[in-house]
Amino acid sequence: MTQSSNAPLRLAVLISGSGSNLQALIDHGQHQDAPFEVGLVISNRADAFGLERAARAGIPTRTLSHRGFETREAYDTALAELLHAADPGLIALAGFMRILTPGFVEQWQGRLLNIHPSLLPSYRGLHTHQRVLEAGDPVHGATVHFVTAELDGGPAILQARVPVLADDDPDRLAARVLEQEHRIYPLAARWFAEGRLALTTDGRTQLDGKPLDSPVIIDTTR
Structure with a gap:
């Protein structure tokens, strides 16, 4: 993680649905004294309303459908690539309806909340x-x-x-x-x-x- 110690911690949020917990994180992160901010939202469903919530707040979004991947490992490898490119300090699962593989979890151990x-x-x-x-x-x-x-x-x-x-x-x-x-x-x-x-x-x-x-x-x- 390369961000300045004085900057808010960048938070990536993984969703699959309406994103009400995402909204709570966005709202909190927009407070002037907040120590974190939501910097990326990733959904495995293109129709997830949480993507619209993020767009309204000016937060970058990505959609990575699990369809088309032959294995969970292949999907999680692609997901990890998106996250590494964004370099978040913390990842929050907020209604992300995917069971993550042990290999994925190991990469983010201690920086992954649910x-x-x-x-x-x-x-x-x-x-x-x-x-x-x-x-x-x-x-x-x-x-x-x-x-x-x-x-x-x-x-x-x-x-x-x-x-x-x-x-x-x-x-x-x-x-x-x-x-x-x-x-x-x-x-x-x-x-x-x-x-x-x-x-x-x-x-x-x-x-x-x-x-x-x-x-x-x-x-x-x-």
Whole structure:
């Protein structure tokens, strides 16, 4: 990474859909005192609305469809080439509906974040809101974590907890969780850009130079 230490950290965001978490990162990065800014948005879908969000903000975009690549490795090699050319300090997955290969993750280890709509390690994968309702859980939420080769298994950094209400359906519950996603994802990116947050070589999270044995919690259930 070659950018000046005085310049905001360049953030690349990978998306597949509407990009509401992308918008939260864009908005935060446009604050005068923000330590990061979104410098590139890449989508594997040309119809992703997040591309329009980026264009409106004057942010360069790229579309790299996964169709036409024979293997995940071939796609991830092409994706890595785009990212290396942009030289971001941090990469944020924001609804990027691709399982990244271990080789790709290794290249960006410690500079790759994801946000997942559950209180990890519970409910990895898809359809988390429906699964929480079916299980009768009283609390749900979202997790920002470092990405590792294990799906949704990287060290958790920050979690927001929301109550599950008696009249919830998946859409209502998802909206409540998403509101908190927009809150915690820019915060984690800010911590990283300020040099407060890091992933150590032994795979542990540090915040302010101290081991983070459990994620920081923002609790809205009270």
